[in-house]
Amino acid sequence: MPNPYREIFARPGTKGFSAAAFVARLPLPMTTIGLVAMLSQTHGEYWLAGAVSATFALANAFISPQVSRWVDAKGQSAVLLPTTIVTFLALIGLAAAAWMRWPIWTLFAFALVAGLMPSMMALVRARWSEIYRDRPELHTAFAFESVIDELVYICGPVFGIGLSVALFPEAGVLASAAFLAVGTTLFVVQKSTEPKVDPQRMKGGGSVMRLRAMWFLVVLCAGMGVIFGTAEVSVVAFSEAMGNKGAASYILSAYAAGSFVVGIVFGAIKFKSSLARRLLFASLVAAVTTLPTPFVGSLWGLTAVIFLAGAAISPTFISAMTLIERIVPSSQVTEGITYAMTGMSIGFAAGSSLAGWTIDAHGASNGFWVAVAGGALALTTMLTGFGLLSRSEPQAVPDGVALNPAE
Template sequence: MKSYLAVLTTPGAWRFLLPALCARLPFAMLQIGILLLVQWATGSYGWGGVASAAAAVAQALLGPWTGRLVDRWGQARVLVPQTLTHAALLGGLLALAQNRAEPFVLVAVGCLAGATVPQVGSMVRARWANVLPPRRVGTAFALESVTDELTFTLAPLLLLPIATAYSPVWGLALALVMVLAGTLLFASVRHGAPAPAPSSDRTSAGVRGRRGVSLLTGAMLGVGTVFGSLQVGITALSAELGDPSAAGAVFGTFSAGSLVGGLVYGGLRSAAGRPSRLALLLALLAAALTGPALVGSLGLMYGAGAVAGLVIAPCVITGYTLLDALVPAEVKTEAYTWLNGAIALGIALGAALSGQLVDRLGAAPAFLVPPVAVALAALAVGLRGASLLPEAGDGVRDPGRSKALV
């Protein structure tokens, strides 16, 4: 715990961590909230799914452009207008749903709301990288991975009871209030925020054109399919076995395993090369994901999900820490949003592929998507791992010289 205490006791850290937590909960509520809202307004789960997927894809594709603006102009100057725009679009979506607007209108506005989601998680990581010494950054990213798990665990607990007892309008209205309060307060706290860099170090292809960034983006897209596919597969399997209410608890064991894995991994110290470690972790994750594909009962699914969860957080932590060593400070926010967007896109892709398999073949084939996707990511990293080491003289620290986590 000394590693975590050293990070959490960083002077001024709690000034931006607490409002960031409030701002990140609505991020986790948005996708399921839009699904429930559009289904409530149209009576169609199909339209709800389309609207939710459109918001997720728009957020994944537009997030890096937000990151680029933040690196160039600073966090506050981008966050304030972006948050107000996002709140206006979300409020418009609520009003349209109340008035039973046409489904395609709801999908379009939901897509715009997703495109304008404030990228607070990436900005928090950029602040950690700015205020901490290199040996502590990996531990901070482990803490961020755990925070992500907590927000995606708490979000349904806040949203679903309100949506069930009243309507999805009230659930997303809560998200609207939280994103305004949390994000604007976070923007007002300047401690740790990197200085703007109008003449950032960029290649002609942008951050993604830098050495190793595309490889990490592809690897995290594979990891993202795990979340989307397991959500669909576990839900479908629970329904097939006559106990649909068990789906939340089963997926909860996966989240709990990920939280524990992230905490334990975040306290480790190792001198092993990071690219080889990422390839090994991805291979272990692919192997662990064969468990859900092989079991046929909910009882065994609890254990299989927990084992897979233990490995996934270390994969994400290592990916972010490798990226931190590959890009200069002037473009870190944009770089982090590429990984965030890749994971979000992987979630949408995994859910879509698994949903098609469930419709045609039943629940079991849905669990085949994650191990295949992650195994391909492990193979790519194993073959091209050298590109994840900074080139000599590029001014970015070499992760192989540090014995800190990941």
């Protein structure tokens, strides 16, 4: 029986850039949680730790699409080198400011500059798009990257917190800077798989957000982000309310495991339905699986429900990223995917904040209603934009059929 994942790595260079991208994308989750771990120890104030971490996350959410647009215009190597150097120095500056107790404003300043960190999740998908554009292998490649994203968001926080606690407060942030430097360098030196720059793109074709279809996809991703952000906060609060705060770790692991397992299976399936239809079904499942969460009364019950909810993550993002690859100009794929990631980040921040407020005011279980609202937003957005997204899929072909039979 053919293995679709083995097939996508048959092309020269694919193993190398995918491995390098794994290392280079660890710094994003490592930095957000590493800043909290570092500053809570050095300054003893969680409000400061959370505020600096949020400054970095929001700065990255708004700056990274512009960096990705620059990448599409100038090329990955030309942009990654300067932006990585600046980000690396900003992370070193954050560690130094915490260690030497520089003025508080310097922490926010360095966090803002560190937001220049490139969106490696988009950059690696752009390489897959260059290799397998208009081919069914792209679906499998995007599925693989979604699974790797899950691993990154499992390993990143573990490294960020673990190093900071086990060694010294600044260790997590410094390790994040090291991973960024090493991973990006290994990624950039692999020239054979780097997407070619379209000379016409250099003249400026406008942002991908000029396309109406992109707005629906970004809002959809924001809705999914609300679900993620709610889960992070509400699971911890529910576990604490049940007298076992440590249970939150295995419950959230079940969330990632559900996405991981289904993502592997989903990527191996050869679909005949359109991407828009697939995305509609996935958003429906995502919305439905949030409904039981406010009514769960035990930790094991929540684990089971969360596992099922996680199963909707990978299909939604695999379909959304593949659809973006087909509706935006080929020279702006990196920018398009980065905007989707930005939508998710904004949704995550909104979800975690709203869930925290709801929990403080109405109790742990009620925090999950924010996830229900996020699922409703994603599904409503998809229902509203389904017709436009279906029409905006000019290159859509049944999986298993290549547009270029000579390849």
